[in-house]
Structures are given as structure tokens and as C-alpha cells.
Amino acid sequence: MRMYRHLAIFLLASCWLCTAQVTEFRAIAQKDVRFTTIVPQGRYLAAGNRDAMRIWDLTTGALVRTLENKSHLGTSFAFSKDGSQLALGYKDGKVQITSIQDGSVVDTFSIESRVEAMEFSPRGDLLAVFNQDLAIASIYSLQQKRMIGRFKADLGELEAVAFSPDETLLVGAADDTALYIWEIHSGRLLRKVEALPVATFTLDFSKDGKELYIAGAGNTVSVVRVDTGKIVRTLPKQAQTIVRLELSQDGRALATRERHTESFTAPAAISLWHLAGAAPARTYQEILPPTSSFEFLPSGELLVTHVSDAGIKVLKVK
């Protein structure tokens, strides 16, 4: 009886703001998991540690691929938005793009220093690659097979970049608290927006490309007009720094990932917001360790990973 009471308290505590329906979608038996990522479109789950990344097909639960990293030269990875390609970045500046389906190498190129982070454009034509000190984002064209631009903030490091839906603009969020809106083909800085007094760590374009959803050290999601740089909406304040946000494909829902301000390892919330009503409403929140992640399905449902000693559980939040 006491055990059931503890279980009930645990369930209540771990999902204390759920009005959404949460069901188990898939369980994967895998130990020593230090990160999880649900590949865009929700078909695959990637998870692993410093030594290897494994990719499972979420519809069948089958292991699709194992990517060894025994030499620890791999430093970062990114998946294309259609979930078909994986970019792997290395210490020596090398970037390799592979097909998830058959493991074939699609393209290889290099930047001048260690690859720190990467981001695919919406159609997968472009890849933004951050260099070692995060000061420069280089844009590689997968069609032209060459670098087509380098973008740098006036001061500080770039925390995140986002491509506009039509892939004409790149927005960079820097530690100097500014948003830099660049025209990709000319390399021109169109606008420097100082909307918030603190740094933005994550951003996403609205589906029509007219607004930017931004969040970071201010613990709040703000919506900024691209043409004016003015904040037009602000969501309720959250408890911690927001390090990731993502809009659903229909733009009616938003998911956020918080991180303890001074610790990368402390548990923090993943939240789901419905944006369609008169005011944004939070329908789901769980305090989860940094190994957890989320991704929207094309249907608008959210997949969330839970990691434990037993393995990985993928939950569907509706």
C-alpha cells in the first residue's frame, strides 16, 4: 500500500501540470544513455553516449544503425528537418552528411576549426555550422557543395541560429543579447534587433516567416515581428532558463525545454503550450533530466523521452 502511495506521489510530482493525454509510445532497452534525440518527423530515435550513437526506428522498435565514436573525435550532430539525413561534426573541422536510411555518405566538407554545433535549413538545402568558439556560423549549400556565407555577431558568441521558411534569411542570437537578421545570398545584415535585455538561446520562425519565437536567459518566450523587431506577445514566465523551443508544423502548439540557469545537469521542465486560444495555455509539464528530449509529430502530437536505468521510454503527449 505504501509503495502505491509513493508511486502515486511520484507520478503526480513528475507530471504536475498535465491536462494533456500522455501514453507510452515505445520502450527501448538500452543502458548507459547520456542523450536522446527524436529525429524530426518522429520516425527515428537517436540515443547514446560519448562512445556511440544508436538509431532506432520508432514504428518497429528495430535498431537501424550504430555509429561508433570510440576515438571521441565526434563533437556534434544534427538531423535534417525531413528526418532523412544526419550531419556529424568532428574535432578537426570535418563534417560528414549521411543518409539515415542506408548509411551512405551524401557529402563531406570541412571548416577551419572544431565543429561546435550545426543546424539544417527547413528544406535541407543548407547547413549552418558553428566553429569552435561559436563566434562564426558558416553556411554550406548541399546543392552547390560549397560554403556560401559566414556570419558573425558584433560581440560574443552565437547561441543559436534559425533559417526563415523560404531559406532567404538567417537569424543569429548572440550573447551580446542582440538578434542579427542576415540576408543569406548577399551576406548583408538587414537588421540588428535588441528586443530583450538578456541573451536568447533558442529561436524558431513562425510558419509564415513573419514572426520569431525567441527565449533564453529571461525564462520567457517572446514573439518578435521580423520586419519591425518589436515584441508583439509574451508567454507566461517559466522557472528556469529556456534552452530549446519548437513550434508544431501547424503552428498551433509550442514545446519548450528549460535548463537550470547555472547547471547543465540538473533536471528541468519540458512544457507543451497550446497557442490557438485567446491566451497561450500550458497543457503539459514534466521535470526531467537533461537526457530527455522532445519532438513534434506532423500530427501535432509531442513525443517526449524518459531515460532510466531500464532504458528509454518514448511518451506521446496529445
Next chain:
Amino acid sequence: MPELTRRDAILKCAALGMLTAAAPMPLSAAVESFLGAEDHNLTPPTVLGPFYKRNAPATGALLPAAEPGLPLVVKGNVWDDYGNSLQNATVEVWHADHFGHYDLEGFRCRGKLPLSAKAEYQFSSVMPGHYPDRVAQHIHYLVTAPGHKPLVTQLYFATDPVFLGDPAKNFQKDPLVTSVELVRPVVLTGDPKVMQASVTFELVLERA
């Protein structure tokens, strides 16, 4: 013929018209300025970090009195690499409090520092705390001056336990400490009940 010292050589050059001061300036001051250039190595830069906040208040008192932590006074000058003081520089500082927490709501432990006519700065606060994702105690600086490249750097403390009493050997225990020059000696004064730490940190900017 006895060998000329560097000072003698410069004075001789000046006497022969090979050195001129652009503005009315005593010769001795010009010589001191010229000689001083050798001592003004650029302050090593480091990262800005994610906790910068715009619009910090103009104050040298970063915390009210009686806040937890070891009281700390930091002072120094702002120079260019030729040894000229930069009175019109702007110096912004920010750091974590005694508990290792950055104030992102308000402006505790943040300030835009007033400069004296000699480009001296000084501020009072407490010794920054450690926090989980950063090895060494530190204070962030953003220094700008017209005609000069912005300087983004951090001040570290030789008393920080992470350096194990030997900063020259151990400064890279924190991978963000780019140079041992950024680890400054700490002078402790007072008695054990009312102790205060003092640090001097010179800021040298590069001409644009």
C-alpha cells in the same frame, strides 16, 4: 662611450627633434608615456558568456552592504596599448553572487563603472561564488572606447582553490582561462572577523 639606457636614448632623440609630442606635454611625461608602452600588453580576451545583461546601472557599488560573501574591491586603469589612458571608455562588469547565482531579473552584481579623469575604475562587491558548470570564480568585463576594439575578458583570483596555490601551473584547470595574466593576486586585509579582499586588474585595449 657608456651604453645609453632606453630613457637616455629617447631623451636624446627628443633633443634632436626626432620625437615630438602631438599635444603640449612635458617632455618627461612624453618619455614616461613612450616607455610605458612596453608595459601595456593587451589584456587577453575571453568569451562574453551567456549571462550578460544590457542597461546595467552606472554604479561602482554592485551590492548593498551586508550581503553574504567576502567583501571585495577591484580597481585598475583603462589604457590603450600605447600607454595612453582612455578616460572616455565604458567599463561594464557582472558576476555571480556568493552562492554562484547570476541575477537575470535585476542588476545585483552588475554595474557600469564610473571612470576618473585618469581612467581609473574601482568597484565594490563580494568574491564571486563557484557554480556547477564553471570551474573558476570570475568577473566578466566588457570594455569599449571610441577608436578601439571592444575588450571582452574575465578576471580570475589567485586564491581560487581550483588553482591549487599555483595559478601559473594550474590556470588551465578551467579551460576558459586563456592566460595566466588574467589570474590576479588577491590582497587580504583586516582581521579574520572583518576581512576584505582587494585586487588590481589593468585593462588594455587595442586601437581599431
